[in-house]
Amino acid sequence: MAEMKRFIAMGFVVQLDISEYWTTSVVNSTPFSPSVMPRDRFWLLMCFFHLANNNGQLRRGNAGQNPLYKLGSLYKNIVCSFGTVFRPHQHLSMDEEMVPWRGNLSFRVHNPDKPKKNGIKAYMLCDAVTGYCLRFKLYTGKSGTPDCANGYHDRKVVYLLSTIEEAAKAPCGRVAPRTGTTIENPAIVNAFKYMGGVDRSDQMVSGDVL
Template sequence: MGYMRFPRIQDYWQKAIPILSCHFSDVMTLTRFWQILRFFHVCDPASELPNGHPRYDKLQKVRPLVNLFEAAFKSEYNCKREITIDEAMIPYKGRIGYKQYMKDKPTKWGIKVFILAESSPGYIYKFEIYTGKRRLLLGNTVYLRKSS
């Protein structure tokens, strides 16, 4: 799906034009794909916190996957001396609570990510997905601060 773009997911299973066929049907049926897509969860839905909770995380549904990527990035490569901090935009046009607009980027709308990477090869060592203002819980008091 990353190499060939079709307007609808069902089009990946079509066999009408052989040259455009992706052979997805050789691996699984469209019904099976919809079932996996519907029931696949990275975290336990029962442990999700409600929106007003002080420890609520906008990334809680994908946080285990994000943590897994961060650990893998750190374990596979040690940065040298020349490192840089940069912001990147992951293109996204859907509805999400932390979508950002950046007028100076080639991709104007998407998910903003702060990246610590080595300058020459561009290997990402650490990253943080910007989700807007953060809530800091100190004792029984909730403080709001802007993420950086």
């Protein structure tokens, strides 16, 4: 168990390539990694690292098949732990994020409009002030729209959830160019200024924010 903790701790330091954890270059060397685990031992554990018993996995297309089965209970434990160690501010941000991945995966997505065009799509709930990720859910396929969502049409249909704002509409500060009438949107749209939490979380993971 102690060795597996050291194996997981290697991820505390981010390198562009796994081999760089043991590089002797003066510029890129990380003394932490060699002190935790030798390179050959790390590669051996990486080859046989599993979080679930493959014999219990249902094949794709069978009823009850779980696309995230190989993540075992670790995925659920991590998701639940995120929200217990930090008390968020009042305003939260919920948005989608792309986790880069080019391997063979049935629910891998390609979005040419994103900076990270290939990977796993994740829905994230983050603190709007700090960018801390409170919850996230990996996208594994299409599903229906929640019944509790409130939808309105801007350039396309947008579904909104709120426990603060009501469904009543309010002026948004814009005027329709053809009719000159004041445009009204649901009051929750006024809270869009707090939607930067997920973007800030992504910047922190990428190392763009100190």
